[in-house]
Amino acid sequence: MNKSAESIALNLIRRNFNIKNDDNKPLIALAGNPNTGKSTIFNGLTGLRQHTGNWPGKTVNRAEGYYRYKGREFLLIDLPGTYSLLANSTEELIARDFICFARPDITLVVADATNLERNLNLALQVLELSTNTVLVMNLMDEAERKGIKIDVKKLESCLQIPVIPAVARDGKGLEEIKKTCYRIIREGIKFKGIQMSYSREIEEKIAGLIPVLQRNLTFLEDKINWRWLALRLLEGDKTILYSISTYFPVYREAVNIIQKGDVQLDGVN
Amino acid sequence: MLLNELAIEQVAEITAVKARGRQRRRLLDLGFIPGTKIKALRKSPLGEPVAYLVKGTVLALRKEEAELIEIRRLENE
Ligand SMILES: Nc1nc2c(ncn2[C@@H]2O[C@H](COP(=O)(O)OP(=O)(O)OP(=O)(O)O)[C@@H](O)[C@H]2O)c(=O)[nH]1
């Protein structure tokens, strides 16, 4: 597909998430654990240029806004806070589907600097899905108060993505976030992003499954992360098939056959 | 000993997570990881779920979930 056909197709998928972006602003999603300062960053960046409502068909709050930097506009989406991206709850399903299907140009993972272990778990899950990721290490004031020191440079080289320290409540780090996003978009920078590797047995299953999926879901081509999809299916996650048929109705039939009516969608509405 | 047997205010270390598949993954994602310290904070009025402090965050588990987590009691500090 050529560039403009591609962006039309992407805009159509994004409409499922109520994103109207006909002027193709770069799309930035804010993800992270609950209570890490996502909305504080969202408000700090967008100011009054935002509107709130619900995610389509769900009773979960949704906030969308934009900000301008160096003459360019960026569209920002505040995702629900989650501990994981495995679609165990409506919030997790929204966050997962947004990153997977709406494919934000950048996902900012907002982490609590006082609780790295818990927060990096989610950051690694996001990275496994999309390497267009930047880690915002927020609540640095709290970390300092507790005597926690974070080696940002070391973390960057471990994760192979940018890491930006922030104290969002005081507006610290926002300028750096805007600058970094601007550069990523303008220069088309792609990050390597650390990738989890699994046991040989699982890696062999992934390698075997990917070509089968690619043969059967040809329309998805470069619209999905195949390794990630294979992992979900090996894990027995059927919500991902349901989501594929939602965002790619052409596969509704195929997915119904795979599911044979035995899909469990408890807690997913 | 299982996590659902831990009394309020008591602390323990998680020694094993007996759940399988997606439920196991979910509990691990929530921070119920072997080797982690855990404290029972409070019960809801009906006896469950129970709120636990684990890896710096308060999380509530139902009895069926807590029963899947093996623990070793620790002395309160
Ligand atoms: N000390 C400190 N507090 C902060 C900082 N950033 C945000 N907060 C506070 O942390 C609390 C949570 O912030 P929110 O922005 O609502 O967090 P959130 O990630 O949107 O939370 P959920 O949407 O519930 O997941 C608020 O009381 C903020 O004022 C910071 O850098 N330092």
Ligand SMILES: [Mg+2]
């Ligand atoms: Mg919020």
